[in-house]
Amino acid sequence: MDSENKITSWRNYQKKIADDHYFFVRSCIRQTFFPGSERAFLTIMRDVLGRDVLDDPRHTSCTGIAYHSDVIPLQTIMTVVARHFALMTEAGYSNFLVSCVTSFGIYNEILHMWEHHPEILAETREHLWKATRREFQVPANVVHTSDTIYKFRNEIFAKAKYSLTSRNGESPLRIAEHVGCHYAKIFPDKGEGGAEFPKVLSGMIESWGGEVLDYPERRHCCGFGFRHYVVRENRGYSVANTRKKLESLAPLKPDLILANCPGCTMFMDKWQYTLGEMEGVTFGADGRGIPVLTYEELAGLVLGMDPWELGLQMHQVDVEPVLKKMGIVYAPEKKYLNAGGQYIGKPMVPDYCCL
């Protein structure tokens, strides 16, 4: 392939990410396990980058977890999605900004179906009108929240207080990344770098001074499996998949794992505790676990935000080794306070992992 064709080929892996004016939709999993990340996202977009993001409280779950667990019919999820597009249209926006990777896959899948089957789009419009008397335009641009942090990664670093390096700046933090399956495996052209060369997280890591680790099971699923996690007796599937990933990346001695999907981030954090309790298996240099961060948590730390206002106390695997390694100035005694500054007690320390 000549150099011109190479450049054209690489363009196929780059997506359009709108520059401003977004209609934001939250994530069931993310707002439950990482509410500080959604707050940090809005702070970074609005206050640090000066972008306009509308957070309309009337939107609901997209129903994606229940849909992929197969209790929600296709026309039901399509009409719920259509209602979200109606709220966006009514507010005068056309760029749809999605906090959840499952939802991101859902929105792209439904738009794809509507494009190729206009009769289904017409049916959805009719359902929405009958149920809510609302009408909608399809978005001009659908982006995931990690897309926008990736797009503005250099602007963020220009305002950074810390970098992804050790305190003395001599060595980069070693970071294993995990991109959620539904970010680009369903529609590779909708993800930055596609399914083959996902850049969305590695681009952030490299721009902020860290080192990206390439591990054998880098693209393996975290194992959520929807109904496999929802039903308690099936959870062995989820933990087995995450174990496979952890065993693959642990020999590279990462300082942390970075993920862009709320479920993946939560599972890779919580299953480290579970594996310790089940089998005494622990990961990380001293058996204390490998911290798993969201991209806003990482961006927030780089920007000098308070780790406890980012919500890092909600992680099962203690993140303080990362803070210390980066030389971040923080107050350990403020970890377990409420909004009024009062101590509310702290979690029990497990026998094996990880606090």
Added chain:
Amino acid sequence: MSYLEMLNEDVRFRDGLKACISCGVCTAICPAAEFFDYDPRKVMIIVQKHREEEIESLLRGETIWNCGQCMSCKTRCPRENTPGMVIQALRKVSQESGLFVHSVKGRQQLKVKRSVGDNILEYGYCVHPDTLLPDQHPEQGTVWEWIYENRKEVYERLGANIYREGAGAVRKIDDESMEELRAIFRETGGERMFQLIEYYSEE
């Protein structure tokens, strides 16, 4: 209506199975095939044969409930098929026909409906902090137990709007929006699907 006709009514079945060459790449990439006795290639072969008794066997059996819906198969199929979407259509027909109650994993759909399904109509979310009881989620660990027991204070510190209306994480969805959501379920068959799962599970 035959099972094949029911499947063909679902756009996910038509789009998910165009021209399978039985190469087995879907099985090679499938995480569920690694941990279960599951082979998506065989599922694709069965539905292509168009034999009602074999399709019924799929709808009654454990096989179709093994897929984890990661959709890795879509990325890798050289013919742009999606076994994961074919599975979605099979599960839909299994539930609509009541055949799901003949398998152990199929019967679990009642638990799915009564958790993430019912949560949508009660909270507007598949998941809400109130629904993740630590004794039902021991795998969530000691930090989740601490969060759950102190959830109002933990979420408030992080700017969430727990139990209150207005913008923010885990906010209470306003009554008008919840009524619109329920109206969508009534209009589009979501409510009927929930009723069918309860009805057949009771039988």
